[in-house]
Amino acid sequence: MAELVPATGAHLLQIQHESFAIWNDGLDFPQYGRFWEAQRRTAWGGSHLDRVALVEDGTVTSSAKRYDLSARVEGRIRRLLGIGAVFTSPSRRGRGGARRLLEAILEEAVTEGYEYAMLFSEIDTAFYEQLNFVPVPLLESRLVVEREGGAPAVLVRAGDDRDIPAIAEMSAKRAEGARLALDRTEDWIRYGIAKRRLHSGLGAAGLREVEFLVTEEGHQAVAYLVSTIYHGQWFLEEAGDRDPSGARLGAMLQVMLARTPHLDAPEIRAWLPQGFVPPQVTRTDEHATGGAMMIRPLRDRTLPLPPLDAHQVVYWRNDYF
Ligand SMILES: CC(C)(COP(=O)(O)OP(=O)(O)OC[C@H]1O[C@@H](n2cnc3c(N)ncnc32)[C@H](O)[C@@H]1OP(=O)(O)O)[C@@H](O)C(=O)NCCC(=O)NCCS
CATH class of the missing domain: 3.40.630.30 (Gcn5-related N-acetyltransferase (GNAT))
Structure with a gap:
């Protein structure tokens, strides 16, 4: 059985242990955990930031962070789900876990009323393009x-x-x-x-x-x-x-x-x-930029963005997630 659950307790610890090697960014392991906790304790983080895990047969297969954001798209403010830190447990890679996780996140986002999803790809963008994300030049x-x-x-x-x-x-x-x-x-x-x-x-x-x-x-x-x-x-x-x-x-x-x-x-x-x-x-x-920004509309009635030029986009690195 597969379910999408908030990543807490033992699940969170597993994700942090497994992802530490690639995303520690100069922090040691205890600080890496504290960094996440502290972000969640900020006024914005407490209500707009979480991490979800795809649990299959009792074990975390894949996980990601979710950011509850809004963006101005073609002059209108739209709800936008930011997705970050997509990760699959090393022993479970190559079996569609990340894809199933993203599909579940996107489905839930539609139900919650989000109109767009956005992420920064650290890998070849082809993987996310299969899920209808398009690159935005930055x-x-x-x-x-x-x-x-x-x-x-x-x-x-x-x-x-x-x-x-x-x-x-x-x-x-x-x-x-x-x-x-x-x-x-x-x-x-x-x-x-x-x-x-x-x-x-x-x-x-x-x-x-x-x-x-x-x-x-x-x-x-x-x-x-x-x-x-x-x-x-x-x-x-x-x-x-x-x-x-x-x-x-x-x-x-x-x-x-x-x-x-x-x-x-x-x-x-x-x-x-x-x-x-x-x-x-x-x-x-x-x-x-190093990580390619990618976006997709979530609902049929939300028009896909026509191709954008870099000069039509305003995005600071401090907003990278
Ligand atoms: C990227 C990652 C999440 C994929 O998880 P997964 O569960 O193995 O992915 P899926 O089985 O759903 O899909 C596999 C596809 O992912 C893509 N993929 C995986 N790793 C990739 C990489 N380093 N570069 C480009 N594409 C990659 C390939 O298209 C692959 O298809 P293939 O198996 O036919 O080659 C996983 O490799 C991982 O956790 N990597 C370390 C963290 C990371 O880089 N995350 C991405 C942040 S944007």
Whole structure:
């Protein structure tokens, strides 16, 4: 007998033991377990994130994480199920377990009223294409920041919880022009930042650093960024600017670089929306992101998305699941 159940207790422990080798991301085993628990304890995670297992004859065959999300698709907000960490117990691979798990998840999602499902494929996309997922182009690029003239005169401070509403507003504004963008609620934004900080805090000291910075005007955040530093490389995980030109974000990057004038500029990378290039920044070395984003409609009456161009999609790496 096969059933789809929440992955808890012994089932969860089995999944964590078996998946640790490929997804530990620099954490040791106890921290790997804590990282998941802590995400579930955030305001967003407690009500929008879970893990399900396909149990067959009393044993977990396959499992996955589910993210209860919304996206702006062609101008309308739609419920979207994010699927992550699809995993089959090594001794049971190649026998259709992952396929049965995904079919069960998708069927349940239809019943629950989801209109789209989305995932990031770490394997050849052909497997998910058989389940009617189509790839969405996403580009990663390198940002070269103009450093002449030293630090510009903008005040940059650490971001905090009171900045989140302004950040949600900036995200919604940026999403307006896109054909596909995540609907970034305040709790989702908090979850994304908390997840980065947890990952950094649970890992080895100094391995991953996270910065959440804002620049404000009239006591309100008008530009912000969340960046991580890993092995000397910076990643701009998400950012926003009320100024459509992005000039404040560019100035913030210049301020960050001016803190270490004696060092060579680090490599900075981002999944920057196509229309969002600060005047102080040149983007180079553009290539498809590592994990291919894929989406499919779930209901007959939901039209499949016509092919999308990368410039029609807004998706930050902090929203990767
Ligand atoms: C990918 C994975 C979930 C597939 O589970 P499974 O239960 O063996 O999958 P199914 O039996 O339903 O389907 C097998 C198909 O998966 C696809 N597949 C499995 N591993 C793959 C890989 N590394 N690259 C590309 N396709 C792969 C193939 O199309 C395969 O078909 P084949 O057996 O005819 O070659 C499993 O191999 C796994 O847990 N891998 C480690 C975790 C991982 O990479 N997960 C994917 C995250 S996106």
